[in-house]
Amino acid sequence: DAGVTQTPRHEVAEKGQTIILKCEPVSGHNDLFWYRQTKIQGLELLSYFRSKSLMEDGGAFKDRFKAEMLNSSFSTLKIQPTEPKDSAVYLCASSLGQGAAEQFFGPGTRLTVL
Amino acid sequence: QQKVQQSPESLSVPEGGMASFNCTSSDRNFQYFWWYRQHSGEGPKALMSIFSDGDKKEGRFTAHLNKASLHVSLHIRDSQPSDSALYFCAARNMGYKLTFGTGTSLLVDP
Numbered sequence: 001d002a003g004v005t006q007t008p009r010h011e012v013a014e015k016g017q018t019i020i021l022k023c024e025p026v027s028g029h030n031d032l033f034w035y036r037q038t039k040i041q042g043l044e045l046l047s048y049f050r051s052k053s054l055m056e057d058g059g060a061f062k063d064r065f066k067a068e069m070l071n072s073s074f075s076t077l078k079i080q081p082t083e084p085k086d087s088a089v090y091l092c093a094s095s096l097g098q099g100a101a102e103q104f105f106g107p108g109t110r111l112t113v114l
Numbered sequence: 115q116q117k118v119q120q121s122p123e124s125l126s127v128p129e130g131g132m133a134s135f136n137c138t139s140s141d142r143n144f145q146y147f148w149w150y151r152q153h154s155g156e157g158p159k160a161l162m163s164i165f166s167d168g169d170k171k172e173g174r175f176t177a178h179l180n181k182a183s184l185h186v187s188l189h190i191r192d193s194q195p196s197d198s199a200l201y202f203c204a205a206r207n208m209g210y211k212l213t214f215g216t217g218t219s220l221l222v223d224p
Binding site for chain 1 (some may be wrong): 145147148149150155157159160163165183187202204207208209210211212214215216217
């Protein structure tokens with residue numbers, strides 16, 4: 001079984017650019033999550049989808065971050081416009097459900113904004 | 115506020131030694147706990163889950179949960195250089211949100 005896949009693995013952007021990160025969840029998983037990981041803040045939840053419906057859009061991340069789930073097997077995270085403080089690792093995770101269901105993470109996309 | 119406090123921040127043990135990590139939560143609604151491990155350049159991978167009070171052993175890894183004191187720990191015996199990684203505890207109530215600890219960086223010296 002394929003795990004969570006993310007592309008690209010590395011992205012370098014100039015300040016003000018638009019970038020799109022992609023994620024394919026584990027087949028059959030209903031829940032999809034986008035996280036941002038930095039050394040200072042740790043893992044922060046950006047967005048959460050349940051059966052393709054957006055359930056949480058990340059509060060403080062709403063302005064320039066937009067996650068979409070085009071179908072049950074593909075999601076994107078758009079950052080527009082990028083700022084240097086967005087430099088981080090962006091992780092996608094999927095899960096069968098809530099409560100006791102484990103979250104499976106992709107390898108992440110390392111974003112550097114110059 | 116941080117709902118899951120993790121310690122220590124970093125840890126160095128000799129090959130073959132014991133590594134121990136601790137987490138204390140401030141939310142009594144947490145029911146489900148995991149330990150995740152993240153090697154450099156990879157995403158976190160679940161090592162173990164623990165949902166009931168007591169010990170759970172899987173090979174060299176033992177997790178311990180005490181819901182009354184809101185404490186969960188992980189012990190790795192016979193540590194190997196390949197165990198060098200970032201370790202996170204994670205906790206969840208009946209909902210979808212997984213709350214992560216701040217992480218412990220483990221270095222196993224060969």
